[in-house]
Amino acid sequence: MLSLYKKIKNIFKEIISKKNITKTINYYDLGVNINSIINGYIFHKKINHIDFNYKNYFNNSFDKYGFQICRDIDDKIAHLIVKNINYFKNDILSFIGPDARLDDIYMSLYSPKDALRFGTSGAWHRDNCGHRLKLFVCIEGDGQMPTVVVPKSNVKKYKFGIREILRLFNINSTKTYGNSVSISYSTGDAALFDTQLLHRGSYEKSNSIRCVLILEFINRYKSNLISDFTPCGPGGSRNGEIKFNNSVFKILENTKLIDKEIIKEINGEYIYSINNLVD
Numbered sequence: 267m268l269s270l271y272k273k274i275k276n277i278f279k280e281i282i283s284k285k286n287i288t289k290t291i292n293y294y295d296l297g298v299n300i301n302s303i304i305n306g307y308i309f310h311k312k313i314n315h316i317d318f319n320y321k322n323y324f325n326n327s328f329d330k331y332g333f334q335i336c337r338d339i340d341d342k343i344a345h346l347i348v349k350n351i352n353y354f355k356n357d358i359l360s361f362i363g364p365d366a367r368l369d370d371i372y373m374s375l376y377s378p379k380d381a382l383r384f385g386t387s388g389a390w391h392r393d394n395c396g397h398r399l400k401l402f403v404c405i406e407g408d409g410q411m412p413t414v415v416v417p418k419s420n421v422k423k424y425k426f427g428i429r430e431i432l433r434l435f436n437i438n439s440t441k442t443y444g445n446s447v448s449i450s451y452s453t454g455d456a457a458l459f460d461t462q463l464l465h466r467g468s469y470e471k472s473n474s475i476r477c478v479l480i481l482e483f484i485n486r487y488k489s490n491l492i493s494d495f496t497p498c499g500p501g502g503s504r505n506g507e508i509k510f511n512n513s514v515f516k517i518l519e520n521t522k523l524i525d526k527e528i529i530k531e532i533n534g535e536y537i538y539s540i541n542n543l544v545d
């Protein structure tokens with residue numbers, strides 16, 4: 267009984283917090299040029315040669331949805347990041363504008379055989395932060411686990427609507443949209459898309475492993491303001507962080523998309539976190 271009460275209380279808290287950030291998101295999204303990325307996504311095949319073993323970055327502890335996340339960035343991954351950002355840099359800056367920053371970095375490993383159930387990212391959703399770009403770099407994949415998007419569905423302004431409320435109650439939709447497009451990335455491919463597009467991960471058709479490097483780009487001032495209430499910022503929240511050594515920091519600096527306002531150096535270690543902001 268107590269846990270049901272707690273659950274309902276959390277759902278109401280979630281609805282109120284999302285309503286509170288709607289104005290902020292829509293204010294900053296006025297500066298986004300959505301027409302610069304036609305249909306809301308870009309997909310390029312075979313732009314990377316992957317010459318390392320993704321297994322070295324993971325152990326065997328998958329969550330109940332079959333995922334493992336890694337934010338340990340070494341020189342090899344840092345070079346892959348820089349290469350792919352350079353490839354898409356004009357698109358990122360044209361879309362988000364001059365206040366764009368590299369907001370989060372992680373590698374995601376999905377193992378269908380370790381999944382006890384499907385996660386909510388497998389159902390249609392928007393990411394609840396308005397316009398924000400995600401760059402997926404496929405490190406290991408056979409194209410059977412695509413991200414499916416509804417082209418041009420990002421023209422709508424952000425709103426925490428009925429679909430998002432139903433998701434809080436675990437009522438999810440995977441229905442087929444006639445105009446949806448599967449971005450079927452295999453090893454070496456990369457895709458950039460606006461997470462304000464209606465999208466879903468299609469995990470149900472494959473039994474093979476998928477490993478992707480995910481980079482997020484957003485207006486830095488918007489992310490600083492909404493990161494208490496919705497997953498964004500380094501580490502996915504205001505208190506989240508990514509740690510780099512000096513060598514990785516120097517490599518990533520070449521992107522010019524690292525936000526110096528949120529980086530702090532302690533004894534040669536660089537901590538990238540919104541918590542480092544000085545008021």
Ligand SMILES: [Fe+2]
Pocket residue numbers: 387391392393461465
């Ligand atoms: Fe998503």
